[in-house]
Amino acid sequence: MIRKIAILGAMAVVLPGCFYAHTSQAPIATTYPISEQQKMQAAHHWRVLAANEANGIFQKLNGQSVYVNAGTEEAIFNETFKQLLTSELVSKGAAVMVSPKATVEVSYDVNLIEHKDRGMIxxxxxxxxxxxxxxxxxxxxxxxxxxxxxxxxxxxxxxxxxxxxxxxETSHEIAITTQVTKDGMLQHSSTNIYYINPGDKDHYVAPAKSVRTIRVTDH
Known part of the structure; x- marks a missing residue:
């Protein structure tokens, strides 16, 4: 029994060494250390993000007026996040303007990532x-x-x-970037990445509108 254990132990030591001793025609795949990424599943999570972003933005204002620009994307997250971010800034005492005529502008952008062939996690x-x-x-x-x-x-x-x-984990992620600009100069930028449920992707990116093609002839 002891002899068998010794043989198995020797094999466990030798085999990994043999594996790396051989050459490869291409780099072998390896993994990253374990890390964590939060998953957005509720409007409350949007509020948590708005509160966190408001802290960073408020520190850059130094008493200057600010306008929150929701952009043109027709998605529920855009308008809701604008309201949440505005509320958080006002609660901190920021001078938030309701028109673009402000010293500083806050804007944000959402990128949807859909993985087509993700390996095991x-x-x-x-x-x-x-x-x-x-x-x-x-x-x-x-x-x-x-x-x-x-x-x-x-x-x-x-x-x-x-x-x-x-x-x-899911195959869908979003990257939300919040930026602060003044006179065309970027003063603050923050990007956060989250998992989302696949069925929630239209919260962040408006569905593509169908286009109807009409054929025009001379007859």
């Missing part, structure tokens, strides 16, 4: 271990406890641990 660290532990402990009462249903408790505990912390 690993679950949160420890998720599989927690679920496996719950399943393993749940099998004990079948043979040893008088109440087998008690075995569901570990699985329920694992579910409670994960349910509020694990939000599934």
């Amino acid at each position: 690993r679950p949160p660290e420890g998720a599989l271990t927690a679920l496996a532990a719950g399943i393993a402990v749940a099998s004990i009462p079948i043979n040893h406890w008088k109440e087998p249903a008690l075995g569901l408790i570990p699985m329920a505990a694992a579910g409670d641990f994960l349910i509020g912390n694990w939000s599934p």
Whole structure:
């Protein structure tokens, strides 16, 4: 038994070295360190973003009047975010103008990213271990406890641990850029990236309008 373990250990050390010893015709794919990205799923999240952006903008105003430009995109996010951002700036004491005749202009832009061929994204660290532990402990009462249903408790505990912390990733993301300009000069720029549910994409980008083609002839 000890001999088998020693052989397996030696193979585990040697094989990775052999893998990197060989050459490759193209760079091999590797991964980034685990990072987190928030997911927008409610209008409240827009308010949180507006409050955060208002803090950065207000610091650049120095008492100057400001106008919030919602742009021309016909999407619900545009007008709602303008209202939220305006409210946050007013609450901080900023002089917000209702017409473009202001010293400073705030504008924002939304880019929708749709991934067509995204690879696997690993679950949160420890998720599989927690679920496996719950399943393993749940099998004990079948043979040893008088109440087998008690075995569901570990699985329920694992579910409670994960349910509020694990939000599934999607193939749709948005990049929201907020900028402050004065006399054509950029004074502040901030870009935030979020996951969104695919069904919510029309909140940020207006659906493409259908175009009807009319054929004109001389007859």
